[in-house]
Amino acid sequence: MAKINSNYRKLPKSYLFSEIAKRTEAFLEKNPKVEILKLGIGNTTEPLAPSVIDGLINGVKKLAKLDSYTGYGDEQGDSRLRQALSDWYKHSLPAGAGKKRGINLLADEIFISDGAKPDAANISSIFSPDSVVAITDPVYPVYLDSNVIAGKKIVYLSADEKNGFIPTLPKQKVDLIFLCFPNNPTGAVATKKQLKEFVDYATGNRAVIIFDAAYSEYIKDKNLPTSIYEIKGAKSCAIELQSFSKSAGFTGVRLGWTVVPKDLIVEGSQPGEINQFWHRRQTTMFNGASNIAQEGGLAILSAEGQKQTRKQVNYYMENAAIIKRGLKDMGLTVFGGENAPYLWVKCPEGLSSWEFFDKLLKKAHVVGTPGSGFGQMGEGYLRLSAFGHRENVRKAMISIKENLNL
Amino acid sequence: MAKINSNYRKLPKSYLFSEIAKRTEAFLEKNPKVEILKLGIGNTTEPLAPSVIDGLINGVKKLAKLDSYTGYGDEQGDSRLRQALSDWYKHSLPAGAGKKRGINLLADEIFISDGAKPDAANISSIFSPDSVVAITDPVYPVYLDSNVIAGKKIVYLSADEKNGFIPTLPKQKVDLIFLCFPNNPTGAVATKKQLKEFVDYATGNRAVIIFDAAYSEYIKDKNLPTSIYEIKGAKSCAIELQSFSKSAGFTGVRLGWTVVPKDLIVEGSQPGEINQFWHRRQTTMFNGASNIAQEGGLAILSAEGQKQTRKQVNYYMENAAIIKRGLKDMGLTVFGGENAPYLWVKCPEGLSSWEFFDKLLKKAHVVGTPGSGFGQMGEGYLRLSAFGHRENVRKAMISIKENLNL
Numbered sequence: 001m002a003k004i005n006s007n008y009r010k011l012p013k014s015y016l017f018s019e020i021a022k023r024t025e026a027f028l029e030k031n032p033k034v035e036i037l038k039l040g041i042g043n044t045t046e047p048l049a050p051s052v053i054d055g056l057i058n059g060v061k062k063l064a065k066l067d068s069y070t071g072y073g074d075e076q077g078d079s080r081l082r083q084a085l086s087d088w089y090k091h092s093l094p095a096g097a098g099k100k101r102g103i104n105l106l107a108d109e110i111f112i113s114d115g116a117k118p119d120a121a122n123i124s125s126i127f128s129p130d131s132v133v134a135i136t137d138p139v140y141p142v143y144l145d146s147n148v149i150a151g152k153k154i155v156y157l158s159a160d161e162k163n164g165f166i167p168t169l170p171k172q173k174v175d176l177i178f179l180c181f182p183n184n185p186t187g188a189v190a191t192k193k194q195l196k197e198f199v200d201y202a203t204g205n206r207a208v209i210i211f212d213a214a215y216s217e218y219i220k221d222k223n224l225p226t227s228i229y230e231i232k233g234a235k236s237c238a239i240e241l242q243s244f245s246k247s248a249g250f251t252g253v254r255l256g257w258t259v260v261p262k263d264l265i266v267e268g269s270q271p272g273e274i275n276q277f278w279h280r281r282q283t284t285m286f287n288g289a290s291n292i293a294q295e296g297g298l299a300i301l302s303a304e305g306q307k308q309t310r311k312q313v314n315y316y317m318e319n320a321a322i323i324k325r326g327l328k329d330m331g332l333t334v335f336g337g338e339n340a341p342y343l344w345v346k347c348p349e350g351l352s353s354w355e356f357f358d359k360l361l362k363k364a365h366v367v368g369t370p371g372s373g374f375g376q377m378g379e380g381y382l383r384l385s386a387f388g389h390r391e392n393v394r395k396a397m398i399s400i401k402e403n404l405n406l
Numbered sequence: 407m408a409k410i411n412s413n414y415r416k417l418p419k420s421y422l423f424s425e426i427a428k429r430t431e432a433f434l435e436k437n438p439k440v441e442i443l444k445l446g447i448g449n450t451t452e453p454l455a456p457s458v459i460d461g462l463i464n465g466v467k468k469l470a471k472l473d474s475y476t477g478y479g480d481e482q483g484d485s486r487l488r489q490a491l492s493d494w495y496k497h498s499l500p501a502g503a504g505k506k507r508g509i510n511l512l513a514d515e516i517f518i519s520d521g522a523k524p525d526a527a528n529i530s531s532i533f534s535p536d537s538v539v540a541i542t543d544p545v546y547p548v549y550l551d552s553n554v555i556a557g558k559k560i561v562y563l564s565a566d567e568k569n570g571f572i573p574t575l576p577k578q579k580v581d582l583i584f585l586c587f588p589n590n591p592t593g594a595v596a597t598k599k600q601l602k603e604f605v606d607y608a609t610g611n612r613a614v615i616i617f618d619a620a621y622s623e624y625i626k627d628k629n630l631p632t633s634i635y636e637i638k639g640a641k642s643c644a645i646e647l648q649s650f651s652k653s654a655g656f657t658g659v660r661l662g663w664t665v666v667p668k669d670l671i672v673e674g675s676q677p678g679e680i681n682q683f684w685h686r687r688q689t690t691m692f693n694g695a696s697n698i699a700q701e702g703g704l705a706i707l708s709a710e711g712q713k714q715t716r717k718q719v720n721y722y723m724e725n726a727a728i729i730k731r732g733l734k735d736m737g738l739t740v741f742g743g744e745n746a747p748y749l750w751v752k753c754p755e756g757l758s759s760w761e762f763f764d765k766l767l768k769k770a771h772v773v774g775t776p777g778s779g780f781g782q783m784g785e786g787y788l789r790l791s792a793f794g795h796r797e798n799v800r801k802a803m804i805s806i807k808e809n810l811n812l
Contacts, residue, residue, distance in 0.1 A: 071658045128412070
């Protein structure tokens with residue numbers, strides 16, 4: 001007699017963003033003429049850069065001819081793309097910095113995926129089912145939910161105003177630590193010194209850091225690290241997740257990558273073995289990102305692609321500045337939005353996260369994301385996303401100002 | 407102290423097709439001028455149909471404009487595509503049949519994925535970790551390896567010449583049963599009567615059948631079922647996996663779907679709950695198939711797309727006929743290849759699977775897949791794939807005839 005995996009019953013019934021979509025739809029059904037202004041889910045809105053479109057078109061056209069058609073691709077992803085990413089880590093200039101990233105990674109340490117979310121959800125599976133997993137609170141729900149589904153033990157690391165939304169080190173021994181900087185949802189970014197403390201903890205306790213760097217291209221402050229591998233010692237204790245979703249508008253096209261260094265070692269593992277396990281996991285349970293998307297990825301990493309996609313990042317960051325300034329002018333307390341596309345807004349008038357969400361939706365027709373959806377410590381906050389078309393962002397700010405009576 | 411998931415150590419070190427690729431590369435390194443003829447991995451070789459190319463180009467172009475750009479898509483996949491698949495199950499004509507499929511499935515019962523392989527590997531996770539899983543021997547390695555990684559108990563159902571490669575029912579109680587028809591690797595196809603026995607077993611024991619129908623479009627015999635849902639009672643005990651990989655050349659583009667009927671029930675579950683669990687799994691741990699690929703899927707399901715892609719299926723099936731006739735003329739015993747793109751060849755001269763693989767590679771420069779790679783019962787067989795360009799298939803047959811001295 002088949003039974004369900006009862007861990008699913010431990011989850012909130014809906015994935016956070018499904019719940020938001022449902023409430024928004026319900027409101028729209030009753031108020032069909034209302035224009036909803038979405039600053040909720042971190043969903044890109046701007047057309048892809050011209051050189052990226054060319055890359056994708058080229059990818060499709062290759063499939064139309066016998067001599068350029070490809071079926072299953074290289075096992076870890078297109079070897080040209082992995083090499084281009086290896087070069088990107090070494091030679092490219094982060095947005096805010098005057099010097100190159102200077103990170104040395106082999107193409108064999110890079111695994112192309114269909115985005116950071118699936119990899120974030122699946123990476124724990126190569127570690128022992130008994131692993132104790134440290135997760136920040138508030139947190140991007142995927143790290144938490146996927147580990148609950150897997151039945152793993154969870155330890156929470158609080159991130160709040162007192163610690164500037166940089167979680168404190170675990171007080172007990174943990175095996176895996178999920179970190180995300182620039183942070184979703186708070187928009188906070190850890191300094192090198194702060195990350196070094198985590199790397200030292202992981203090294204000392206032989207723990208593994210899963211570092212989600214999906215928003216790295218939003219960092220403008222040249223002193224902030226864009227990759228965990230800027231920290232000495234990280235290669236032997238950290239896996240990095242990355243994505244083209246937010247840096248190039250690939251939320252729907254689907255393309256990302258995960259770095260599993262060959263130096264990474266855990267209790268009882270051989271050098272290179274963790275890298276091999278992830279290789280085994282991906283070749284067995286995944287079949288590669290779309291070959292068309294990978295051609296697009298190559299175009300993103302070209303000189304012209306980097307120039308054009310950076311423009312888009314700047315566009316969204318100008319949105320962030322407009323939102324931050326607007327809300328502050330209304331007297332609200334706002335964090336983030338300076339090196340990250342997310343703004344973490346303190347709910348006014350003692351409202352709870354969902355109360356503020358509902359008020360914003362019903363009075364100003366603006367959709368945010370309730371902070372409590374990201375964890376207990378998110379209660380009393382609301383996340384606003386800077387991903388949106390400028391006109392809508394402006395409208396949203398005017399609507400909040402006119403209709404919310406703050 | 408982090409530890410690895412030691413279940414990974416129970417797996418063969420390489421995924422089967424990685425091992426084949428390695429041996430082929432090693433041979434090519436020593437013999438760089440040799441032309442290798444690949445009939446190993448089931449990898450499509452023919453360019454995409456013109457109408458599908460148009461659909462994909464359209465998908466890319468939509469991303470170039472503000473009013474048609476899309477980021478994250480509908481949760482279970484593009485609702486137009488799910489509706490088109492619902493219509494396809496009801497109204498389309500299978501290749502060999504004079505009447506419509508006539509299967510009623512709601513769009514909400516269909517989940518778009520990036521292919522059948524990831525879904526086959528992930529589907530068990532919504533069931534109890536204690537589930538006993540029945541797997542045929544020989545078997546497509548993904549069902550086995552993914553359940554070994556998850557630490558599930560495996561029961562083998564033998565498929566051999568005696569039972570015409572249709573596995574016999576489990577002798578003990580099992581919870582999940584993985585079936586694949588048309589079968590990879592043997593090319594056998596179960597009749598309605600044979601599938602009915604599995605559905606009755608599952609109904610009686612409240613087990614769940616995971617039915618992989620990825621090769622359904624290769625069925626020419628109008629009496630053979632192309633979907634488990636042609637069998638009465640299947641909707642309350644079966645999940646179906648499907649893919650555009652082999653029916654439309656999407657091995658590299660990546661697009662498939664999984665059907666989880668709302669009627670599906672297991673011990674202690676509510677009606678619709680399994681469907682909801684898969685919805686929760688996919689919204690939490692997956693972020694949708696590429697929007698470009700989904701536009702391609704819509705083009706595949708158009709009248710013109712169906713006509714053009716069917717031509718490709720016929721092309722590969724002509725390859726199968728050429729291979730089958732050729733090998734039989736050489737005195738070999740060959741199964742499959744009539745309603746499936748795979749041929750299951752008995753190794754001559756008492757050779758083991760890998761011995762025959764090596765002989766074929768070194769003498770005839772033809773790459774097959776050793777039957778033993780699919781399980782113990784596959785020992786003494788070799789799988790040949792009909793996916794190949796005609797010229798190469800012909801060359802392969804000539805080379806086998808001239809160089810193998812059978």
